[in-house]
Amino acid sequence: MRKKIAICGKGGVGKSLLAYFVARALENLDYQVIVLDADESNIGLFKFFELQKPPKSLIEFLGGRKKFKEKLKSVPMIEKEKITLDEIPQECKAKIGRITVILTGKIHEPMEGCACPMGVVSKEFIEKLELKDQEVLIVDTEAGIEHFGRGVEKGIDTVIIVAEPSFESIEVASKAWELAQKLRKDVYLILNKVPEGEIREKLKKLVEEKELKPAGIIPYDEKVFMVSLEGKSPPLGKAYQSVKNTIEHILKIISP
Numbered sequence: 001m002r003k004k005i006a007i008c009g010k011g012g013v014g015k016s017l018l019a020y021f022v023a024r025a026l027e028n029l030d031y032q033v034i035v036l037d038a039d040e041s042n043i044g045l046f047k048f049f050e051l052q053k054p055p056k057s058l059i060e061f062l063g064g065r066k067k068f069k070e071k072l073k074s075v076p077m078i079e080k081e082k083i084t085l086d087e088i089p090q091e092c093k094a095k096i097g098r099i100t101v102i103l104t105g106k107i108h109e110p111m112e113g114c115a116c117p118m119g120v121v122s123k124e125f126i127e128k129l130e131l132k133d134q135e136v137l138i139v140d141t142e143a144g145i146e147h148f149g150r151g152v153e154k155g156i157d158t159v160i161i162v163a164e165p166s167f168e169s170i171e172v173a174s175k176a177w178e179l180a181q182k183l184r185k186d187v188y189l190i191l192n193k194v195p196e197g198e199i200r201e202k203l204k205k206l207v208e209e210k211e212l213k214p215a216g217i218i219p220y221d222e223k224v225f226m227v228s229l230e231g232k233s234p235p236l237g238k239a240y241q242s243v244k245n246t247i248e249h250i251l252k253i254i255s256p
């Protein structure tokens, strides 16, 4: 399919969970899925895949944040114009079936400085990664909209914005929508953790008022919540089914 999809939204709305579910759904549709964890703070994503330990991050591979930061102005991150998945060092890839997880980097120490190098590495990786047929890249971004400012989305073609039933998350989603459209991306909104009844109706109205149209509404799934509390892999139950239907609907539009 050769698509590069970013998942973004306010903190805690379910970006990593959706990145995991989308990866699983695409794997089931026979795609080779590359998942880039571009969030410098949270460890959630690799936990969802039940990996014993995360792969070496791209930042670590490049000599760590400090070294990389010194080099930032003079040396291009990856000298090549294009890179393929095969060219990414083995130690930086965790393979789970047809899914490969890659990490930009995490903040480990206090006073490490700003997260700019992470943004640069994510941006370079996304832009330069050359996808083969049947390969798709899913990027789990950091919370908020700062990554738009850092240009992380430059190489992305499809942006999936996630919001939950909260005023703030709709506000962030609305801003992200505006930014993604300015960058001429294909943009989709997914409403997550949505209970039945009055809240669902109120949320739909709120979103309509912002002139946003959700591509999918994912139910609140108690089993997912329970399992993630235990730090285990989320079950492929009702929330997953709903994500799978939504991504199939989106695929029909972006990759008919």
Ligand SMILES: Nc1ncnc2c1ncn2[C@@H]1O[C@H](COP(=O)(O)OP(=O)(O)OP(=O)(O)O)[C@@H](O)[C@H]1O
Residues within 6 Å of the ligand: 010, 011, 012, 013, 014, 015, 016, 017, 018, 039, 042, 044, 142, 143, 192, 193, 194, 218, 219, 220, 221, 222, 224, 225, 228, 229, 239
């Ligand atoms: N549909 C859902 N039903 C129940 N729980 C959910 C659902 N979606 C997400 N959650 C739970 O909400 C919490 C936050 O999810 P997740 O870590 O994916 O959010 P995030 O947007 O990636 O957060 P962060 O901004 O911190 O990276 C997790 O405990 C997750 O299991």
Ligand SMILES: [Mg+2]
Residues within 6 Å of the ligand: 015, 016, 017, 039, 042, 044, 045, 140
């Ligand atoms: Mg996350």
